Amino acid sequence: MTPNSSWINETTRQSSLAYVAENMVDVAVVGGGITGAGVALDAVSRGLSVALIESGDLASGTSGYSSKLVHGGLRYLAKMEFPVAWESARERRWLMATIAPHLIRPLGFVIPDARSAPVWEGLVAGFGTVIYDVLRRLSGLGSKVLPRPQLLSSQAVAALAPGLDVAMLRRGYLYWDGQVVDDARLVLGVARTAAGLGAHILRDVQATAMTAETVDAVDVRNGAPLRIRARSVVNATGVWAADFDPGLTVTPSRGTHLVVRAERLGRPHAAHTVAVPGHFGRYVFVLPEPGGRVYIGLTDEEDHSADGHHPLVPPHDVDFLLDVVNATLAVPLTHDDVVGTFAGLRPLAEAAHGDGFDGTSDISRRHLVRNEPGMPITIVGGKMTTYRRMAQDAVDAVVGRLGSSAQCRTKTLPLVGAAPATVLRNLPVPARLVAKYGTEAVEVHELALLETILAEPLFEGTDITGAEILFAVLAEGAATVEDLLERRTRLAFVPADADKARERVAQILALAASGAFGRGGAQ
Structure with missing residues (x-):
């Protein structure tokens, strides 16, 4: 396999470090989440030189720790936030139809209509799904991608979500939304697509200060200082954005998820929603995931003390989610059924929208671009579904400063690995790999032919092979065992599974670093 221009690895990191040390770029982007990656891709696709x-x-x-949904914003309709819902629906259309059809699949959502609830509540829910589908149609996303909503009998509900207590239900309502096979893979796809167009992607480089035209940073691997010179700087650091912008207030909101084995809930074929009592328009989702897991989330709690990379999950979050979801289940879940937890911090921009009546759950999810003269451009807020539009607005501000007329191209720019469904279905490799890598599944499959250790699963009970670990090192910027367990495979979401894989992952990482597999770009 020959390295291609979209690969990110140790060789490209060293090359990019050398380049930015000696050369000015048009745009320096600080922050390697979905927003920063989106800004880098938008800017480089307009012909600007970029360092992230x-x-x-x-x-x-x-x-990397979201609910893994690309959704049109049904909850925003419930809260009468029509502009946010419409923006979400449009961005979902671009993502599912063109940008990343290989990473986003349709997922059915069942809204249970409980016998104990007033009849009008079920009717309102059904009406909401119809309006939601109108947004889908107006956005241009066809019913072949996201089917129309349906009224379900209690028996049909049981077939889709076997864990529900069907005896408690009158009926159910089914609507469809987008599910990302893995949110971290979406970030990697955006960043690697930017790299393929010439962007310099630099991990393990921490910004210490920013101006409108410089970023002072340190290489965290060796402590070496670095100054990046740019014609424009974009602050896309999420929950850390206010550290570099004194005029901004960011409220971190902790979103916790529980991980449960799918068999415990009857291996559901659809997600289901549970209304949070006393909080109109707020729901807990029960989300079936690849790999035999179900994620249950999420909380929405202000948390200024949490580590933005590894927020701790407090016991009361676990209790809250179990209490809410158990109200709908035939056999309630216990703490013993929870095999893992994870949380992320949403960066909610209070300066743009003010606090809500119901705490952080009521702060708008609209994004904010701050473009103050003499300061870096700051982009904050929003959500994963709207990352592309966030990036477009930020780069529009950049080109305004630079006096450029370059227009955004990202609505119709496919990510690396993307292809029409007809192409993906006919790739001569396992469907599981196609769902994760798109057209690059062929390259991953070829790696498995090199050595036995690459063809074998990492441990009994998983489908993930050594070839996927090697590809993550060669092409996806993974540098440590933690990178591989936490973000390239998501095995760390179930610590017991991560422990089973750790030794084999470390072995493959060491062999890749030594060049034992004879593949360029790993060093």
Whole structure:
């Protein structure tokens, strides 16, 4: 396999470090989550030279610990935030139809209509799904991608979500939304597409100060200082954005998820929603995921003390989620059923929208671009679904400063690995790999032919092979065992699974670093 221009690895990191030390770029982007990656891609696709720096691994903050949904904003309709819902629906259309059809799949959501609830509540829910589908149609996303909503009998509900207590239900309502096979993979896809167009992607480089035209930073691997000179600087650091912009107030909101084995809930084929009592328009989601897991989330709690890379999950978050979801289940979950937890911090920009009546859950998810003369351009807020539009608005501000007329191209720019469904279906490799890598599944499959250790699963009970670990090192910027377990495979979401894989992952990483597999670009 020959390295290609979209690969990110140790060789490209060293090359990019040398380049930015000697050369000015048009745009320096600070932050390697979905927003920063999106800004880098938008800017480089307009013909601007770009350097992106991230203090740790790509997607190691909020962007890697979301609910893994690309959604049109049904909850925003419930809260009468029509502009946010419409923007979400449009961005979902671009993502599912063109940008990343290989990474985003349709997922059905069941809204249970409980016998104990007033009849009008079920009717309102059904009406909401119809309005939601109108947004889908107006956005241009066809029903072949996201099917129309349906009224379900209690028996149909049981077939889709076997864990529900069907005896408690009158009926159910089914609507469809987008599910990202892995949010970290979406970030990697955006960043690697930017790299393929010439952007310099630098992980493990921490910004210490910013001006409108410089970023002072340190290489966290060796402590070496670095100054990046740019014609414009973009602050896309999420929950850390206010550290570099004294005029901004960011409220971190902790979103916690529980991880449960899918068999415990009857291996559901659809997600289901549970209304949070006393909080109109707020829901807990029960989300089936690849690999035999179900994620249950999420909380929405202000948390200024949490580590943005590894927010701790407090016991009361676990209790809250179990209490809410158990109200709908035939056999309630216990703490013993929770095999893992994870959380991310949403960066909610109070300066743009003010606090909400219901704490952080009521702060708008709209994004904010701060373009103050003499300061870096700051982009903050929003959500994963709207990252592309956030990036477009930020880069529009950049080109305004630079006096450029370059227009945004990202609505129709596919990410690396993307292809029409007909192409993906006919790739001569396992469907599981196609769902994770798109057209690059062929390259991953070829790596498995090199050595037995690459063809074998990492441990009994997983489908993830050594070839996927090697590809993550060669092409996706993974540098440590933690990168591989936490973000390239997501095995760390179930610590017991991560422990089973750790030794084999470390072995493959060491062999790759030594060049034992004879593949360029790993050094």
